[in-house]
Amino acid sequence: MSLPTAATEPLLVLDNISKVYPGVVALSGVTFHVRPGEVLALIGENGAGKSTLMKILGGVIEPSSGTIIIDGARYDKLSVTQSQAAGIAFVHQELNVFDNLDVTANIFLGREMRHGPLGLLDVKAMRRAALPLLRRVGATFQPETPVLELSLAERQLLEIAKALSIDARVVIMDEPTSSLTLSETNTLMKVIADLKADGIAVIYISHRLGEVEECADRVFGLRDGHVAGELSREQISHDAMIQLMIGRDLKSYYSPPSRVVGATILALQGVKTSANPRAVVDLEVRSGEILGVAGLVGAGRTELAEAVFGITPILEGTVTLDGEPFLATSPRDAINAGLYLVPEDRKRTGLVIESSICDNISLADLATVTRSGLVSQSLINARAEDQRVKLNIKAGDVTRAAAELSGGNQQKVVLGKWLSMKPRLIIFDEPTRGIDVGAKSEIYKLMRALAEAGVGVMMISSDMEEVIGVSDRIVVLRGGAVSGSLARKDFSENQVLRLAVGAE
Structure with missing residues (x-):
């Protein structure tokens, strides 16, 4: 791939970048550029080299060979300080926020405003500066809100506000909408449009290809550490991007059940949880089907899953598992009964990451x-x-x-971890957050195989394409209660959203 001509005046160029670890070639001869006010989407399967490339750009790791060019200045490598000084800001998929601090302290960490001869923290000034940043990304929480009280989606918005707080010239967004609702994603698209209008370049990394179609000016693809090609604005399409990423076409997400839907595995009747004590939930998960659970952030989907799994208490109502009364007072009760939860945040609650x-x-x-x-x-x-x-x-x-x-x-x-045991029902909470299309397809096939084997499958998802494309039946929550359910023949984005927001 050739370098851009001087007339294009690229802000940033990575020229023939390679990174080799013992026995592994992570990147091989990668060249790409981004111009001021341009949204460049970087796509590729997990392991394609996207993270390695961004770590090189952020000064976290050194390239084995190649050149980084910023404003015409050439570097064999960047330090973290040089990267930040060049105006390169990151919005990380794995959230880098501190629970023990408030929102303002997280935004200005390491760049605190001070006043007076003793250099004391100017908390009021920082909170005044933080408020417009939060409003710009559509956040409703306050500068003084403790991060511990924020949901995963709200922490994602905090990360974006933090990136915007520096004098950024290039903003790198790594799966920025992985925990955002449709309305929050729309707000982010407006933020990106504003950045473009201000001449700020955006490198947008996402597996949600619909978003890429919406916001990208160009698409750059990586496959196994090599350049797979790029697409101009007029060439960008869902199929073209998949072909670029994996070199083959993917069939539709939906695989219809081959068996007749069977008996009810899990049933909730009149259930009230401690998270939403006034809301009543009635739903059932049946053998042979994938039940999708949709709703806006704050609708109570994760809270319901945690109550069923025994993390938080169920205050009222009855739960039956395979027709027998069941109540998990702890996760161990649920695990012993064969009821498993794949949590939303795999690094914090799904794995012992070290x-x-x-x-x-x-x-x-x-x-x-x-x-x-x-x-x-x-x-x-x-x-x-x-x-x-x-x-x-x-x-x-x-x-x-x-x-x-x-x-x-x-x-x-x-x-x-769960499949090595004997599952009767598995709750998948945002099962493909931050996962590439190839791995998504594998997980969807696995969910279908579980349903075919008689295991109950309940999938919570904020991804509209996913919940419509994978489920056999959809239940929508609003305010902690079931606002309606949809059979497959009635699926549409409009129908799901109407139930989610309460439109008549």
Whole structure:
């Protein structure tokens, strides 16, 4: 791929960048550029090299070869300080916020405003400066709000506001909408349009290809560390991007059930949770179907899943599992009953991220890998290797730390933990957040296989394309209560949104 001509005046150029680790070529001869006021979408499957490329640009790692050009100045490598000084700001998929601080402190961390001869923190000035940033990204929480009180979606908005708080010339957004609702995503699209109008370049990394179609001026594709090609604005389409990413066409997400929907596995009647004590939930998950659960952020979807799983209490109502009364007072009760939860935030609540693949997979069921009172490492390794093969976890060794894996492979480790046991029902909460289209397809096939095998499958998703494209039936929550349900023949974005927002 040729470099841009001088007439195009690129703000940033990566020229023939390679990164080689022992035995692994992460990047090979990658060249791309971005101009002021341009949205460049960077796409590729997990493991394609996107994160490595962005770490080089952020000064976190050094390239093995190649040149970085910023405003005509050439660098063999960047430091973090040089990257920031050049106006390169990141909005990370894995949120880098501190729970023990408030919103303002997170935004200005390391760049605090001070006043007086003692250099004391000027909290009032920082909060005044933080408020317009928060409103610009559509956040409704306040500068003084403790981060501990924010939802995952609100933390994502905080990350974006934090990136906008510096004098950014290039804003790199890594899966910025992975936890946002449709309305919040629309707000982000407006933010991006404003950045473009101000001459700020945006590198947009996303597996949600509909968003890429909406906002990108160009698309640049990576595949296995190599340049797969690029698409101009008029060439951008869903099929063209998939072909660029994986070199093949993908069939429709939806795979209809081959068996007749069977008996009810999980039933909730008159259920009230501590998160939404005034709302009543009635729903059922049946054998042979995938039940999609939709709703806006704050609708109570995750809170309902956590109550069923025993993380938070159920205040009223009845729960039955395979027709028998069931109440989980702790996650262990749910696990013992074969009811499992794949959580929304896999790094915080789905994995012990520093531990190995094999330890994570056996963690919830140590009794079955224990002999004479001692945990058997050979049994742990064998169980993990079985799941590595079955789920196509891309790791050469099951003793590798989960933190070293891509997002898609980390999610497979979470699934492997539950599939190595005996599931009766699995709740998937945002199962493909931050996962590429190839890995998504694998997880959808796995959910369908579970349903076909008689396992109950309940999928919570904020991705409209996903919830419509994968589910056999959809239940919509609003304000913690079920606002309606839709049969497959009645699916449409409009129908789901009407139920989600309460439109008549």
